[in-house]
Amino acid sequence: MIKAENVFKVYPTRSGDRVVLNDISFTLERGEKLGVLGRNGAGKSTLVRLVSGAEQPTSGTISRAMSVSWPLAFGGAFQGALTGLDNVRFISRIYKQEYERNIDFVAEFTQLGLYLKEPVKTYSQGMRARLAFAISMIIEFDCYLIDEISAVGDARFHEKCEIELFQKRHDRAMLIISHDTEYVRNHCSHFAVLHDGDICFYSSFDEAHAHHMDNLHRQ
Amino acid sequence: MIQGRVIYALLMREVLTRYGRHNIGFLWLFVEPMLFTTGVTILWTLSKSAHGSSLPIVAFALTGYSSVLLWRNMPARCIGAIEPNLALMYHRNVKAIDIFLARLLLEAGGATISFVTLSVFYIYVGWLEPPEDLLTVVGGWLLLAWFGAAMAMFLGAVSEKSELIERFWHPASYIMFPLSGAAFIVDALPTAAQKFMLYVPMVSGVELVREGYFGDQVNSHYDIPYLVGWCIGLTLLALAQVAMIGRGITPE
Numbered sequence: 001m002i003k004a005e006n007v008f009k010v011y012p013t014r015s016g017d018r019v020v021l022n023d024i025s026f027t028l029e030r031g032e033k034l035g036v037l038g039r040n041g042a043g044k045s046t047l048v049r050l051v052s053g054a055e056q057p058t059s060g061t062i063s064r065a066m067s068v069s070w071p072l073a074f075g076g077a078f079q080g081a082l083t084g085l086d087n088v089r090f091i092s093r094i095y096k097q098e099y100e101r102n103i104d105f106v107a108e109f110t111q112l113g114l115y116l117k118e119p120v121k122t123y124s125q126g127m128r129a130r131l132a133f134a135i136s137m138i139i140e141f142d143c144y145l146i147d148e149i150s151a152v153g154d155a156r157f158h159e160k161c162e163i164e165l166f167q168k169r170h171d172r173a174m175l176i177i178s179h180d181t182e183y184v185r186n187h188c189s190h191f192a193v194l195h196d197g198d199i200c201f202y203s204s205f206d207e208a209h210a211h212h213m214d215n216l217h218r219q
Numbered sequence: 220m221i222q223g224r225v226i227y228a229l230l231m232r233e234v235l236t237r238y239g240r241h242n243i244g245f246l247w248l249f250v251e252p253m254l255f256t257t258g259v260t261i262l263w264t265l266s267k268s269a270h271g272s273s274l275p276i277v278a279f280a281l282t283g284y285s286s287v288l289l290w291r292n293m294p295a296r297c298i299g300a301i302e303p304n305l306a307l308m309y310h311r312n313v314k315a316i317d318i319f320l321a322r323l324l325l326e327a328g329g330a331t332i333s334f335v336t337l338s339v340f341y342i343y344v345g346w347l348e349p350p351e352d353l354l355t356v357v358g359g360w361l362l363l364a365w366f367g368a369a370m371a372m373f374l375g376a377v378s379e380k381s382e383l384i385e386r387f388w389h390p391a392s393y394i395m396f397p398l399s400g401a402a403f404i405v406d407a408l409p410t411a412a413q414k415f416m417l418y419v420p421m422v423s424g425v426e427l428v429r430e431g432y433f434g435d436q437v438n439s440h441y442d443i444p445y446l447v448g449w450c451i452g453l454t455l456l457a458l459a460q461v462a463m464i465g466r467g468i469t470p471e
Contacts, residue, residue: 011469053311054470070309077309081236093228094221094312 002028002051002068002143002173007060009046020046021057022197030066030142033174035188035205037181037212042194044177045073048145051175066142066173072132073147080121084112084131087120088138095139102138109134109160126153133157137164143173151180181209225312229304229321248325252288252333259284274404274433277346282432283401285334286425289360290367290399291392293326297375298385301464305471315465316458319375323368331360355431362446363424369453376460379468400425405440417442420449 009021020043028034028051038044048071049055050062070077078087088106092099107116110130120128129152136144144165153161165174166187178184184191184205191208192201195215202208238245260280267276297319301308304318341347350356378384396402400422405413416422423441430439 049309049470052309054309055468056466070311078306079232079236079304080306082232086232086235090228090232090307091310093231094225094310096224 001030001065002062003065004051004062005060007050007057007062009043009050009055010058019197021050021199023060024197024199025060026192026199026201028143028173028175030173031171032190033176033188034190034192035184035208036175036177036192036194036199037184037208038177038194039215043197044194045071045147047194047199048073048147048175048177052145064143067140068143069136069139069141069145071145071147072136072149077132078120078128081119083119084110084116084123087131088116088135091135092138097139102135105138106131106134109137109164126157129153130157133161133164141172143175144169146174146176146178148178151178181212185209221312222314222317225314225317226321226324229307229313229317230325232307233321233325248329249332249336252285252292252330253337255288256281256284256333256337274429274437275346277341278348278432279404281334281337281341281347282428283425285330285337286360286363286421286428287396287399287401288333289327289330289363290370290421290424291396292330293323293367293371294374294388294392296322296326297371298378298388300375301379301468305468308468308470315376315379315468316372316461319372319461323371326371327364327368331364334360350432351434352431356428357431359424359427359429359431362427362443362450363421365450366420366424366446366453369450369457372457373453373460376457376464379464395419395421398422404429404437406438413440416440417445420446 004027005025007021007024008019010017010019012018024047036044036047046055050057051064052068052071053062053064054070077091079090082090084106085103088102089099091097092102107113110116110127112127112130115123115127120131123131129149133149146165149161174187176184176188188205190201190203191205192199193208193211193215195211200208200211202211234245234248238247243250260277263280264276300318300322301315304313307313308315338347338350342349374384374388398416398419400416400419405416405422405426408416417440423443423446426439426441427443429437430441
């Protein structure tokens with residue numbers, strides 16, 4: 001279970017402090033799939049980073065009683081100057097995984113071929129997403145945090161993600177943020193809308209979607 | 220232990236991004252400081268640099284310049300160390316302190332290997348006598364390393380808050396070099412100046428290394444409690460600053 005209690009996140013900006021998350025509390029149970037909708041800049045990625053533990057809340061606590069992945073996004077988590085293989089090595093080391101076994105899976109899944117020996121900064125967004133996704137599938141987590149990873153890559157990649165994540169790992173918890181509302185509808189059981197620092201929860205997609213649409217078109 | 224794994228992974232990543240797999244690769248880690256020290260040794264030998272003692276110039280340059288590399292390179296590598304690693308901080312086990320520790324281990328290791336290799340080589344070809352008291356050399360070296368590491372971590376953490384640190388470190392380290400005891404021995408200074416010179420913490424470390432190396436040939440001056448006091452103070456400040464910036468880091 002992941003439990004967020006009274007989480008505030010404030011970013012200092014040139015024009016004063018900006019409250020991105022304003023007193024947010026929720027729990028995510030094992031196996032539960034939560035989809036979060038929100039406008040650009042609503043704080044969705046911030047929420048995911050806080051849940052992952054990569055970033056600390058300004059106040060409040062987030063406790064993790066299950067293993068939680070890093071935010072699976074197409075940016076971040078990689079060192080651009082290192083090759084794809086070196087990044088696999090790095091991540092294998094910090095998560096105590098056997099590197100050799102992982103390489104085969106990553107090569108097979110990403111189909112990156114010789115590009116795996118090139119620096120990640122030369123990769124396209126789709127290639128990065130493939131690498132990020134493949135590496136995160138090596139390490140088994142109880143909860144996966146997915147930040148717009150479905151927004152990039154081709155149809156073949158989406159099919160593979162579908163199989164790895166939603167078929168083979170259908171019993172895991174997931175926190176999914178996406179602008180693709182259909183993707184959220186198809187994969188989540190619970191929904192939330194993030195707006196102006198507040199979060200609202202819905203058990204029906206249609207209600208969450210209506211609220212989200214209302215926010216989107218409000219000036 | 221998680222932190223050990225993370226530091227090892229970061230260390231390997233540093234080696235790869237800094238030295239790559241071209242030509243001699245990671246050997247540059249200590250070949251570079253060796254080239255520096257050798258260059259300075261040659262320069263000082265040719266200019267018959269007056270250092271105010273009867274010590275052979277090779278021995279003088281080796282002990283002095285190696286010490287400078289030890290305390291000067293660590294801060295240089297820790298200032299601005301977080302930014303290029305922000306993407307890796309997506310992994311919650313990767314903390315600011317691990318990034319600093321990995322870089323410190325690498326820098327201290329490089330300077331130490333360079334010092335030891337050159338010492339052994341100079342002793343082998345007969346330019347240098349073996350140290351009179353190895354333990355004293357090691358003690359002085361470790362104190363200098365501690366001082367450099369604590370200063371590096373402190374400056375590295377504060378540099379996340381203010382870019383002024385980076386601007387000031389270059390001139391400051393340049394000015395501190397002649398004051399650090401690398402290019403003179405305290406005994407050669409006027410008695411009145413000796414007392415003030417020992418206020419520079421590095422001087423005690425370098426003098427201790429030289430005492431270990433040359434024994435009775437030199438009359439060394441040092442104040443170990445003063446240097447240790449600096450080390451402890453800087454370490455506490457550094458840890459406090461690192462903990463503070465850790466809370467504010469936003470991964471890329």
